[in-house]
Amino acid sequence: MSKTLNRPIRVLVAKVGLDGHDRGAKVIATSLRDAGMEVIYTGLRQTPEMVVNAALQEDVDAIGISILSGAHMTVFPKIMDIMKQKGLENVLVTGGGIIPEGDMQKLKDIGVGELFAPGTTMEAITTYITNWVTENRNF
Template identity: 75%
Template sequence: MSKDFNRPIRVLVAKVGLDGHDRGAKVIATMLRDAGMEVIYTGLRQTAEMVVNTALQEDVDAIGVSILSGAHMTVFPKIIQLMREKGVDNVLLTGGGIIPKDDMIALQNLGVGKLFAAGSTLGDIADYIKEWVVENRNY
């Protein structure tokens, strides 16, 4: 990546809904910080509206949603819908957790970025975010 930024890549890490398992999200947040990114972690039990509003307020480059509850086919489409309604069209929506491959494909067809299943490497996640930002953000 040859593009130099005038600020660190900013990533919002979110837990949406009643999913109370946040250890993985915290590991991802720490890893992204270690990779030189600025991370905003929302904490537990956020709504899709709260996530999109925080993304706007914090001027993030990417939103990463950690979801283990099985609600991914509700959560991601709602976030995408709100992003479109609010004109947030240059922010990556990515995430991971327990999401079947067929659902990952369906969500990507709706506009969600690459999704990461259990066992994905932390480096792959950081590299994906960096590459997306280099290709899609202009600042």
């Protein structure tokens, strides 16, 4: 018997740092919304602290970080550290952008979820988030 949620999945989509390219984040946010999720898009130039604070305030199931700047090895660990400090547990941190495969594995090793490269289908991203939330946040 598979689990189902009796509520919409809540996802925070964020652009961290000085990267001003937000088309991909907006496409992701729209696609997740079209899939029935509640999406909070924080806009450009967020700090890791701002992202975690917004995730706490919005009671999200998942945080999706769009990153094209090359700062992924700084941004993701900082977000994970702040989440731990603030007791934000059992929330998926996922994302995508220009992230080399070796770095993806290092980030997964510290607790970051699946990271998606350019060209990933929206179906793959939506399915991953839905499955993770259903398995880990079914309350």
